[in-house]
Amino acid sequence: MHFLGIDLGSSSIKLSVLDAEKGDIIATVSVPDSEMDIIAPKFGWAEQDPNLWWNYVKSGISQLGQKHSVDLKRIAGIGIAYQMHGLVLTDAQLNPIRPSIIWCDSRAAEIGDSIYDLIGHQNAQSIILGSPGNFTASKLKWVKDNEPEAFAKAAYFMLPGDFIAAKLSGKAQTSTSGLSEAALWNFSKGRLATEVLEAMELPTNLVPEIVANFGQQADINPVVASELGLSPTVKITYRAGDQPNNALSLNVLKPGEIATTAGTSAVVYAVSDNDTYDANNRINTFLHVNNTESEKRNGVMLCINGSGILYQWLRRIMSAGSNELISYEKLNAEAAKAPVGSEGLRFYPFGNGVERIFNNKPATSGIQNLNFNIHQSPHLVRSACEGIVFAMNYGFDVMKSVGASGTVVRAGKANLFLSPVFREIFANTTQTTVELYNTAGADGAARGAAYGYGYYKSLDEAFDSLKCLERIEPTTALSQQYAEIYQNWKNTI
Template identity: 30%
Template sequence: MSYVIGIDLGTSAVKVLLVDKNGTVAGEASRSYPLFHEHTGWSEQRADDWVEGTVEALRELTSAAGIDAGKIEGISFSGQMHGLVLLDGDGNPIRNAILWNDTRTTGQCRDIEQKLGDKLLSITRNPALEGFTLPKILWVRENEPEAFAKAKLFLLPKDYLRYRLTGELHMDYSDAAGTLLLDVAGKAWSGEVLEAFELPASFCPPLVESHGLVGNLLPEFIESTGLPATTKVFAGGADNACGAIGSGILSEGLTLCSIGTSGVILSYENDKSKDFAGKVHFFNHGKEDSFYVMGVTLAAGYSLSWFKKTFAPNESFDQLLEGVGGVKPGAGGLLFTPYLVGERTPHPDSVIRASFIGIDGSHERIHFARAVMEGITFSLNESVDMFRKAGKKVDTIISIGGGAQNPVWLQMQADIFDAKVVSLANEQGPGLGAAMLAAYGSEWFESLEACADKFVKHAESYSPNPEAVAAYAGIFNVYQQVYEQTKSLNEALAPYRG
């Protein structure tokens, strides 16, 4: 049996998956690495920690019992988006990588908006947010001029890892779309943006498709990983793009709902001219000449984790949610907005905070638990609502993450989204998407869709209940008013936060 490997370079750990031609995961290994928070709002990692962790995980995978490493044909990558790795003329990092969740660049974001104006959205299709890469580049130039003077080129995290393994410099379109330097529709580095910030074209690596063959392993890594010299290396994609591939989001009408610590609603898009006015992210897909739109809820699963930690620290999630299915939609008139750490879509607001609205003496803990689940789903539905208003079809939603572990929550999603919701039998996330890019690149399949037919396996399906859909439509209308009604109150309370 032949194999491919998907390498998922996450924020806290790298995970490697060994997948056979049937889409079965034959092995997996992972390694964690540290995060550095030198100052409030800073988040950095040592780029070579990614390399060392990946090599160790690959060695564990290839040396496992029953695995014939000689049958591994290709590897590809999924990576945390937006992180900045600056290389000197010798190809070495000049400082630690600045990660996607680093928030030091607010001033640079305002500078980008002022300098580019309307061109920002027309070219990059996304607003200037602290997590993106260009603001980080400008921050280093302004605050660490001696270090920046050494910088000759920038990479994103997975691209640095792949560069170290192969010696080849590339970046795929799906990851490049999160830099604010790419002409997303034109699939090229934007000369206008580069010129506006006095960055040379040579500062950007060559662009390549996610399934593109970019080389082979360097001799030193053939030995240290245990992979055969014939292993083909493919570019890979951004974690969200690979998560979409690994969930089969490869055609119009298919949408992904992922509830982890944060929450993501991601929908396939094949019209590069579709305009969402920057209200949702618009990125290149890992599927060639395709795109996806995406909304983000900052505190999705985190809201439920907070609720459990605060009100039921000694109970399991199953115990906490026992009986939640017996509470009718609307939680007895109790509404929760999941703004515990601010919000992203459709309100990019770091000051707004969460609310429970409508508490009365009849409410018990189970009502609060249901309201938290509903509030998280309402927040995600803000993105679904914007997609539909822009003319997108959203009729089937693949649900993954914590929200897919509870049947009551899956039915709730179907009712609030008013769409069929499907869970997966083999949920592996971005790592599986990376493996699928390697399988497609290795010509196992004629298309990513054919690969998904084999690799992505559906489990349970949930259809919307018309009565619940009607009830939730009314409650969602109320939910959408809470942000504006509480915005000024939260701004007034902000100085009193610890």
Template identity: 30%
Template sequence: MSYVIGVDIGTSGTKALVITAEGELVGQATVEYPLHHPQPGWAEQDAEDWWRATCQAIQKARQAAGIKAEEVKGVGLSGQMHGSVLIDREGKVVRPPILWCDTRTTEACRYIEEKVGVTQLLQATGNPALEGFTAPKLVWLAQNEPESLEKAATVFLPKDYINYRLTGEIVTEMSDAAGSLLFNVAAGDWAEDVVDKLGLPSYILPPVKHSWEAIGEITPAAAAATGLLPGIPVAGGGADNACGAVGAGVVEPGQALSSIGSSGVILAPLASPAVSPDGKLHLFNHAAPDRWYLMGVMLAAGLSYQWFRRELGHLEVQQAEAGGRSPYQLMDKAAASVPAGAGGVIFLPYLNGERTPHADANARGVFFGISSAHRRAHLIRAVMEGITYGLRDSVVLMREAGQAIKSLRAIGGGAKSPLWLQMQADIMQAVVEVPRIDEGPAFGAGLLAAVAAGIYKDITEAVKATVKIRTSYEPDAGLAAIYDRTYEIYRDLYPALRPLFARARTAVAGVGQ
């Protein structure tokens, strides 16, 4: 029998799935690793942690599936976007990769706007200068660690570095390159004029392939490390959101994706590139042929829920350990005991700043409307609702841009909670569908591997054969009306607090956390 392996290089860990040619999930494993914060607002990881986790996850997933190495016909990777992985001429990592959630590059963004021009940058790359993208990281390095940039022979995105370790090939692909702010999304190649104006060395930018192409084969060294056979084709892979959309079957215009992982994403495919005039929505290349997508991003979606569990959810953690359950199930149960609207408590999920619709690195999380009558359950529900309001911001922008979003495919941690799925349907006022296999990015990477291995002729055929809907949630008109009223207050809070966010960050600068 034939199998493929899909791997997702995430922020909290790496997941590997073993998938049959028919799209059945038969084995999986996740290996976690830390996120490092050398200074407030900084976020880095060790690229060697990614490699070790990839090798271990592939081995464990294959063992869980109970299959032989020779039955694996292809490998595909997805990965967190925007991270900068510099390697030297010997293939060694120059410095710890700077991640998508790092906000040290505010001044570098202003420099990019000055050198390229705000409108010119948006037209060339489909995106504004934001802290999370790759180009500001490279500018920051040029200005603050020039020795690191001087040592660099290549800059990879995270999953491209792992592809390099698997195949020895120096290559990227369009969906991830599109998140660099150095890529012309319409032309499908590097934006040389942007690179030149920023004074960055063009030789560090790798060749660009398609997501579904076989970019190389497993080397003997990688085979020894992963337990796979040498010679297995490796697909170009894709950015986590593009692969998540492929894995959920969201590849055609008129469809949309809702993903609540560490970050939160609303994604809508396009048949042709259409730049958001104000830059509030991102425009990227899809991992499917001749497709692009609009995307809105929250920096701390599931991360906000994880933060609550870690800092304020000790009771649920203890009960979960005693009862063999997930603390998130207990948090959901508490949230369900509170009516829609959380008793007037509203949560702003800006723990790490925000991207859509407020590109503001200074923004921070807020609980608004707390009284002595409120319980922890109100706060839990407010966090879930606040995250979903943030996603609705992106849906509103897309509808205003002409995208008729009547249904969404839900993936990620938020898709495992029936309460949260119904909440999404009510707040977005759209049908929410849950794929039978909701392991979006890794599953999508597996489908790319299946195309690269020749199991399917193209992405469309792979999606039609493998992606099925497990269940769906219809919006409740009565609850939608309640959420509408609360959402209006949510929308008014950010502009009211914006000047205070900047003052608060300045007030404690240099004090530490």
């Protein structure tokens, strides 16, 4: 029996197929061939077309069958991971009525702040463990206030992965953890945060059917199944935001376990059994995928917006004048040529919208101490890696202050964690052991689908075949060096 995992990112969409009997991922594709465009009609805005996501998903499924010889009829269940905090508005026929306002769009930050003041800070923290911030609910309120004609056409609001599930099944649904990502989950009552909807003057009828993260959520639409070459008995059995799902893919499910990733954005995500929050909203708490009424599991998360997107920027800049972009492997090799500390060059990776660690205030990137006689491209790339890790550690310090910490951090061997230099900087700056695994978000979504379907009886069984590839331990000498460099970097934020 096979299970399909879909990971809807803002740069690409990845799909993986799990052979559940063997416990192995047998095929993976990424679409499109180049990175997806982010539309920015105004400063601080970021949008994407949901119909393009759907077209890429269909293309990816076709490639699995045609290029990888996957028997699509053997797929029994589908799991979906997706970029968090986006807003998709559809009509009753599930057609988008405007582009999706995605996670790094900053336009609704002021609305979130005003609603936070209206509800009362302590009251909001007791309900949603923080501020509505720049999350999905605030984006929905922005559309109501600024695009009333579009809002009037809306039958449902969904998160990006909910939209893909709806296109597969014909049913509008969202999950409990998805509502927590949208700042619409009442943690103290275990229900929809109607208090936030009322404060925003938003109708509850826009909220689709609420389902658990795991379970037989919906059947595939037979017409869609025929179009895609899938069995008409396929079920949607799992959905989650990309960071809870990344933690799942690394088998990070218990209190004290920590996952990290450094894709377009950089994230550290710790599992807690408490309703933990930061009074200054520099980090956020969401329902983890395995939360239940009897066993509380939350994900405490820090996010740095400018991570892989900074690496993409460097790649373009350093490829200027060439007919093709240099590879990320070349960037990683360049970073290794510069010494620890990049000979004083400091990079601040804050150039992709408002930053949560600065309480959703606009922040811009910057380079300090540049010396034209000393610094070359290796220094620039290494200082970018150091700056990304330092920004992550700044948030990690906040997580530690609220009790969400640990000494081992798990990561997929992907994106920036492919760089030995980045891994060294991370382990020694955070003073944690980094465990690397050969897994990715689409792989985790496929395993989640198998568990949600009921093929695996426990999540431990679903991840029994997951093996650690490599452990990077911090060293005393390097940790001391990075501690001093980090402190200097932090003092000039």
